[in-house]
Amino acid sequence: MDSKKAASLPPVAETLRPAEGGDVLEVDELCSFVGRKDRKVWTWTALCRRTRQVVACVVGDRSEATCRRLWEAIPEAYRGCRSYSDFWAAYASVFPQPTHRSVDKKSGQLAHIERWHNTVRQRLARYVRKTLSFSRSLAFHEAVTRWFVIEYNLGLLPSVTS
Numbered sequence: 001m002d003s004k005k006a007a008s009l010p011p012v013a014e015t016l017r018p019a020e021g022g023d024v025l026e027v028d029e030l031c032s033f034v035g036r037k038d039r040k041v042w043t044w045t046a047l048c049r050r051t052r053q054v055v056a057c058v059v060g061d062r063s064e065a066t067c068r069r070l071w072e073a074i075p076e077a078y079r080g081c082r083s084y085s086d087f088w089a090a091y092a093s094v095f096p097q098p099t100h101r102s103v104d105k106k107s108g109q110l111a112h113i114e115r116w117h118n119t120v121r122q123r124l125a126r127y128v129r130k131t132l133s134f135s136r137s138l139a140f141h142e143a144v145t146r147w148f149v150i151e152y153n154l155g156l157l158p159s160v161t162s
Helices: 003-008 064-073 089-094 111-123 138-156
Strands: 024-033 040-048 054-060 082-085 100-102
Touching: 003 138, 024 111, 040 064, 040 111, 040 138, 054 064, 054 138, 064 089, 089 100, 111 138
Parallel strands: 024 082, 082 100
Antiparallel strands: 024 040, 040 054
16 A cells, blocks of 8 residues: 555545444554564554444554544544443543443453454454564554555445445
């Protein structure tokens, strides 16, 4: 993917079904590498349980600031949704307490986001845990991840028939 193609991609928010009352978000982070094995980056993702679409996705470190970027990337219509995450402290600091719950992964509340991680690892070599495939730059890593999320979301939209 070249930079022109990446720039022509629509915003993730334009690939989503409208939010509905009762929607639930599952949020989690996924580790990958840029350049070499000792340069970890984290892909933070919010997934709508009902539609299975990725509502927001950001790439960065594993800090509260990156978690805040994820929160800010979530479209306004989805920010009032109930949300679940693991016990990583950044979530409790950023996501609103009345609607957010930290749960154990064994609870089943994060099953869809964990399945999403499996899909990403199967389809994008740069996300495989033990791999020789790395993104050479953070910008390219972000562009490929964004492209994948948009294509994935568009594939989940109902097809329009005439």
